[in-house]
Amino acid sequence: MIHVVRMAIFLMGIFLLSLLIVLLMNPHVIRSLPLMDDPELQSFKTMFVSLTLEALPFLLLGVLVSSLIQVFVPESWIRRIIPRHPLLGAIVASLLGIVFPVCECGMVPVARRLIQKGFPVYAAVVFLLAGPIVNPVVYSSTSMAFRATPSIAYSRMALAVLVSVIVGWMLLRFVRWDPMRPETRVRLRNHDRGHNHDHHRHSHRHNEASSKWMETLDHAAGEFFDMGKYFIFGAFLTSIIQTFVPRSVMLDIAQSDGAATILMMAFAYIISICSTSDAFVASSFASTFSPGALLAFLVFGPMLDVKSTWMLLSVFKARFVALLALLTAVCVWMGSRLFEMLM
Amino acid sequence: MQPRYFAHYLLRAALSGGFTLYIVHLVKSGKLMYYIAPRMETIVKLSAVALALIAIYLVFAALWALQGTAPSCGCHHMPGKSPVKNTVAYSLLAAPLILGWFVPDAVMGSKVVDMKGIVLSKAPTSPAVSTPPGETVNPPSTAGDPQPVFTSDDPFAAQYSKFAERLFAQDPIVIKEDTYLEAISAIDLFMEQFQGKAIKISGFVYRQEDMSDTQFVVARLAMECCSADATPYGFLVEWPEAKTLPEDTWVKVYAAISSSMFGGMEIVTLQASRVESIEAPETPYVYPNYDVLDNLQP
Numbered sequence: 001m002i003h004v005v006r007m008a009i010f011l012m013g014i015f016l017l018s019l020l021i022v023l024l025m026n027p028h029v030i031r032s033l034p035l036m037d038d039p040e041l042q043s044f045k046t047m048f049v050s051l052t053l054e055a056l057p058f059l060l061l062g063v064l065v066s067s068l069i070q071v072f073v074p075e076s077w078i079r080r081i082i083p084r085h086p087l088l089g090a091i092v093a094s095l096l097g098i099v100f101p102v103c104e105c106g107m108v109p110v111a112r113r114l115i116q117k118g119f120p121v122y123a124a125v126v127f128l129l130a131g132p133i134v135n136p137v138v139y140s141s142t143s144m145a146f147r148a149t150p151s152i153a154y155s156r157m158a159l160a161v162l163v164s165v166i167v168g169w170m171l172l173r174f175v176r177w178d179p180m181r182p183e184t185r186v187r188l189r190n191h192d193r194g195h196n197h198d199h200h201r202h203s204h205r206h207n208e209a210s211s212k213w214m215e216t217l218d219h220a221a222g223e224f225f226d227m228g229k230y231f232i233f234g235a236f237l238t239s240i241i242q243t244f245v246p247r248s249v250m251l252d253i254a255q256s257d258g259a260a261t262i263l264m265m266a267f268a269y270i271i272s273i274c275s276t277s278d279a280f281v282a283s284s285f286a287s288t289f290s291p292g293a294l295l296a297f298l299v300f301g302p303m304l305d306v307k308s309t310w311m312l313l314s315v316f317k318a319r320f321v322a323l324l325a326l327l328t329a330v331c332v333w334m335g336s337r338l339f340e341m342l343m
Numbered sequence: 344m345q346p347r348y349f350a351h352y353l354l355r356a357a358l359s360g361g362f363t364l365y366i367v368h369l370v371k372s373g374k375l376m377y378y379i380a381p382r383m384e385t386i387v388k389l390s391a392v393a394l395a396l397i398a399i400y401l402v403f404a405a406l407w408a409l410q411g412t413a414p415s416c417g418c419h420h421m422p423g424k425s426p427v428k429n430t431v432a433y434s435l436l437a438a439p440l441i442l443g444w445f446v447p448d449a450v451m452g453s454k455v456v457d458m459k460g461i462v463l464s465k466a467p468t469s470p471a472v473s474t475p476p477g478e479t480v481n482p483p484s485t486a487g488d489p490q491p492v493f494t495s496d497d498p499f500a501a502q503y504s505k506f507a508e509r510l511f512a513q514d515p516i517v518i519k520e521d522t523y524l525e526a527i528s529a530i531d532l533f534m535e536q537f538q539g540k541a542i543k544i545s546g547f548v549y550r551q552e553d554m555s556d557t558q559f560v561v562a563r564l565a566m567e568c569c570s571a572d573a574t575p576y577g578f579l580v581e582w583p584e585a586k587t588l589p590e591d592t593w594v595k596v597y598a599a600i601s602s603s604m605f606g607g608m609e610i611v612t613l614q615a616s617r618v619e620s621i622e623a624p625e626t627p628y629v630y631p632n633y634d635v636l637d638n639l640q641p
Contacts, residue, residue, distance in 0.1 A: 030445040036446050046451055054378075057390040
């Protein structure tokens with residue numbers, strides 16, 4: 001009986017696979033269906049594909065760097081980068097993004113890898129928050145978009161450093177439990193064990209150096225698929241929001257500047273734009289919102305949005321992510337109100 | 344080292360390879376710009392190369408898995424056993440490819456503009472000319488006034504002075520694609536000085552619900568890196584036959600610059616003398632120009 005069922009499933013699988021191959025070779029069959037002309041479907045697809053494509057290079061770069069760190073950088077180095085003193089350590093961590101300018105999509109795999117190699121967790125969080133903002137690429141795109149008001153560009157950098165250091169310090173002081181998801185820890189242990197184990201079974205077809213490159217590639221490929229599925233889900237959600245929720249719903253003018261600031265933060269969270277181009281979007285609101293609200297948009301968005309929340313959840317426990325989000329939101333709000341008074 | 348990894352490696356190789364082929368397809372069919380701004384094209388092409396390398400590696404890894412040999416250290420990043428989780432995960436990864444391949448490529452148009460909201464005026468403050476409420480249209484002032492002065496107390500507007508002067512020197516003012524955003528900003532910021540000037544501008548037709556039968560917007564979508572940040576810009580056009588123009592069709596508008604009250608703000612309004620249908624341009628979107636404003640030739 002089992003044999004028959006297995007046979008049936010197998011044949012079904014072959015049939016479906018052949019169908020898929022035929023369809024792939026003849027896309028016009030599907031493309032010409034009237035359903036495909038639905039403008040909302042097309043908008044959604046454009047958004048979704050566009051988000052995925054523009055993030056691919058940064059995701060790949062992130063997993064590549066993460067893998068290189070895994071294979072080539074000894075733990076002793078990692079532990080030595082961050083000064084012992086928490087405040088100093090946080091400041092150094094917030095500036096690390098300068099050497100590594102990518103979207104938040106690329107940062108999460110690197111941060112995870114650093115933690116697994118002994119980087120203090122609070123420093124990794126500071127790096128995750130400040131990295132997407134405090135770098136030359138984002139600085140130049142911000143000053144370009146706000147040509148006449150350079151104060152926006154350097155306020156953005158300053159506020160990012162301030163918020164990330166404060167949040168990192170608070171997490172260090174108040175979080176006494178392990179913030180990492182169990183799988184992340186387990187992987188590290190298995191990995192160490194596995195290395196010793198497999199060396200006996202290796203058919204030594206490569207010499208030491210090239211097998212390290214193979215290892216990097218193996219790690220990178222695996223991590224790409226690990227992180228990729230979280231990222232794509234975030235992109236999927238973002239595309240749904242961008243296709244079906246009009247901006248006007250999100251931007252109905254708030255009564256006070258304080259409320260407008262919260263609004264811009266919520267907007268930044270929901271639309272999930274990369275930090276390299278969000279200045280462009282913010283500049284189109286320059287006439288409607290106060291500089292403080294714009295600053296909040298520019299600082300909160302890259303730190304936390306639909307996509308990055310999802311990716312954080314793949315590394316950290318939900319409780320930790322919630323705490324992180326809350327602290328960041330409060331700090332950004334207060335910080336941007338403060339900066340507005342000073343600007 | 345389990346042989347079931349063979350299926351996973353193979354599937355992952357197919358997905359990686361699929362992304363590579365999809366990017367190549369978009370580049371060859373010239374449709375990549377529907378999704379990505381030109382400045383991002385190089386790195387997206389590079390990621391196609393990287394994904395190809397990953398795909399090739401994964402095929403080898405799959406073969407080694409079949410032989411029962413660990414490639415180097417296959418003890419992590421390996422998927423769990425749950426068929427449900429795996430199906431969801433791989434479907435998510437395949438989703439952009441499936442949608443990308445089977446849904447036709449479309450240029451973003453009115454539907455997207457509806458969602459994002461069009462920007463008809465960037466001027467932070469209205470100019471000194473006040474229009475009594477209820478009056479909808481200012482008659483354009485006669486051309487032939489002496490060269491107006493393009494100065495402003497607002498530092499944002501002052502940046503556009505030189506560019507606005509060069510624009511003003513044209514007759515008619517022709518809005519070019521590579522300086523589109525800068526040109527409409529200059530005109531918007533120095534609305535008064537540009538009153539009465541003849542202008543030629545192209546875009547697609549967009550209509551908002553609160554527009555009258557003689558109004559439409561000649562719009563363009565501006566993109567900086569990808570469609571998520573795309574923002575619609577345009578000028579309001581007054582033309583008696585506006586109602587006959589279907590949304591999303593491409594037109595060239597020949598008009599005189601004036602202004603009117605719309606949505607409680609004074610905005611640039613084009614009094615059209617002629618509206619021609621045109622072919623959709625090769626490059627449907629416009630991009631910010633990164634050259635120094637003072638040196639920019641309109």
